[in-house]
Amino acid sequence: MSAAPANGPLSVDRALDVLDAVAGSAGPVPAKALARRLGCSLSTVYNLLGPLTARGHVRRTGGGYVLGHRVPALYRAFQRQTGIEEDARELLRHVRRATGTHAYLSAVGQGRIAVVDSTLPVSAAGGPFAVGPDHGAHATAHGKVLLAALNRPARRRYLDAHGLPRLTDRTITSPERFEAELVRVRREGLAVSVGETDPAHTCLAVRLPGEGPDGSLRALSVSLPTADYPARRGELASVLTRAAAGS
Structure with missing residues (x-):
């Protein structure tokens, strides 16, 4: 069973950590690399990537995750x-x-x-x-x-x-x-x-x-x-x- 991310501020911090990690990378970042970088489980990373992807802050490509269409508007x-x-x-x-x-x-x-x-x-x-x-x-x-x-x-x-x-x-x-x-x-x-x-x-x-x-x-x-x-x-x-x- 997939582990859900922590509720409250910790979940927000982790989601922002994911966004910062994607933004700081030279190219697409696989979810496994994000999990290693942030020191959390792969299931947690996927749970965080879900809403970030749905809102357009990140986008999934064949090579991993990149910033999404929402970022230029921000x-x-x-x-x-x-x-x-x-x-x-x-x-x-x-x-x-x-x-x-x-x-x-x-x-x-x-x-x-x-x-x-x-x-x-x-x-x-x-x-x-x-x-x-x-x-x-x-x-x-x-x-x-x-x-x-x-x-x-x-x-x-x-x-x-x-x-x-x-x-x-x-x-x-x-x-x-x-x-x-x-x-x-x-x-x-x-x-x-x-x-x-x-x-x-x-x-x-x-x-x-x-x-x-x-x-x-x-x-x-x-x-x-x-x-x-x-x-x-x-x-x-x-x-x-x-x-x-x-x-």
Whole structure:
């Protein structure tokens, strides 16, 4: 007899784990591979895949499971609610054309920071500034500029929840030093992270004025090889500042 998944929050967590595992795979994922990855029985995985498939969140193919037709609709709703309309996409494209570097739109809301859109091609995967939740935001320029914009209680809640883990030898891990860094960001209106997430990458960011439709604060940023940063800092800062002022 097939085992039913646990009721309540555990069942929801497992279903979301399945969805995340499918989304994080390079290609179709067989149910057996999902069971191994999640550490649960094959019957449990099939019980979870059933409603996900029926609702269109995943789709079964000959090689395994892939994301379903419902996902693009969810992403379009996400773009609408976070303000990623054509104006925001054009802003990213403008910065990309002006600098030759990839540009990113990030947001903070409900105690989370995420990169919500970028000029990276759809085929690009991974990297320190990939679209998605940013669990190392304290070490990124967009994370710094967004945390600097929060009031102190909200910022403390975020840092209490996520901490200041060391990602490279340049990551700021001292709360006192980090607060001093945010004071500088507020004063200059520009945040910089030189190899704090990945030694090979540097990013610069400014805050966009106003809020997204969902009340989130947003940031515009670019990334480039750390070796190129000293010669290009002034140019990139100028492009970002002008782009944000005109948005």
